[in-house]
Amino acid sequence: MSGPTTSLTPPADARRPVRHPDAPAPGELLGSHYDRCFGCGGEQPHGLHLETRAGEGVGVTAVFTVKEAHQGAPGLAHGGVLATALDETLGGLSWLLRTIAVTGRLETDYVRPVPVGTELHLAAEVTAVHGRKIYGTATGRIGGPDGPVAVRAAALFVEVKVDHFIENGRDEEIRSAMSDPDQIKVARAFEVNP
Numbered sequence: 546m547s548g549p550t551t552s553l554t555p556p557a558d559a560r561r562p563v564r565h566p567d568a569p570a571p572g573e574l575l576g577s578h579y580d581r582c583f584g585c586g587g588e589q590p591h592g593l594h595l596e597t598r599a600g601e602g603v604g605v606t607a608v609f610t611v612k613e614a615h616q617g618a619p620g621l622a623h624g625g626v627l628a629t630a631l632d633e634t635l636g637g638l639s640w641l642l643r644t645i646a647v648t649g650r651l652e653t654d655y656v657r658p659v660p661v662g663t664e665l666h667l668a669a670e671v672t673a674v675h676g677r678k679i680y681g682t683a684t685g686r687i688g689g690p691d692g693p694v695a696v697r698a699a700a701l702f703v704e705v706k707v708d709h710f711i712e713n714g715r716d717e718e719i720r721s722a723m724s725d726p727d728q729i730k731v732a733r734a735f736e737v738n739p
């Protein structure tokens with residue numbers, strides 16, 4: 546097989562994650578990183594509108610209500626939408642590390658079907674860091690933070706610079722994001738704070 550290793554097991558010399566001193570306080574709403582994001586953007590009508598909050602340690606929690614537009618089988622959430630909810634929640638961990646990172650690998654277990662109308666309560670944490678690689682896990686529970694587990698994920702995110710988006714994104718959206726001073730301020734702040 547060519548290409549990078551796809552293991553989700555951190556190497557033996559991986560370090561424990563450290564919450565950045567400027568990370569949002571536990572309970573603080575993180576807000577959307579991009580208003581047209583399918584996971585968290587308020588301007589994306591069929592999106593998940595996931596609301597993520599900083600948790601304790603290097604963890605976050607999030608809530609997502611499964612809507613009619615999110616179906617796969619009749620009356621049930623689409624598996625890809627649930628993977629998006631897990632991915633987006635894991636993406637929120639960037640705020641705790643103050644590091645910009647993108648998903649390299651996401652492994653999902655589907656444990657229970659999730660009906661339309663469900664409030665899915667998600668929790669994610671960073672488990673290890675090795676160079677640019679950030680390892681994490683996430684769960685989604687039905688109805689409340691202590692509800693039955695419906696989905697689980699393990700993931701590896703890879704740290705990138707803002708240039709990752711500028712060089713690879715479509716010009717129209719990049720120009721619009723670049724003209725939003727808040728977006729650039731937040732993204733750059735992540736880069737200069739080690």
Ligand SMILES: CCCCCCCCCCCCCCCC(=O)SCCNC(=O)CCNC(=O)[C@H](O)C(C)(C)COP(=O)(O)OP(=O)(O)OC[C@H]1O[C@@H](n2cnc3c(N)ncnc32)[C@H](O)[C@@H]1OP(=O)(O)O
Binds near residue numbers: 646728
């Ligand atoms: C102006 C606008 C501002 C906008 C501000 C936006 C703010 C922030 C937005 C965040 C959004 C969040 C939303 C949710 C999260 C997504 O959904 S992100 C979107 C989905 N993900 C992607 O599109 C990523 C696509 N993939 C890539 O771009 C590249 O493959 C990657 C992941 C950046 C890695 O490429 P690379 O930088 O060349 O890194 P590379 O040297 O190959 O690998 C580095 C290390 O990672 C390992 N690795 C790489 N890929 C993998 C893999 N798939 N499996 C296992 N290991 C891997 C390598 O083995 C290597 O390990 P070591 O050798 O260091 O031990």
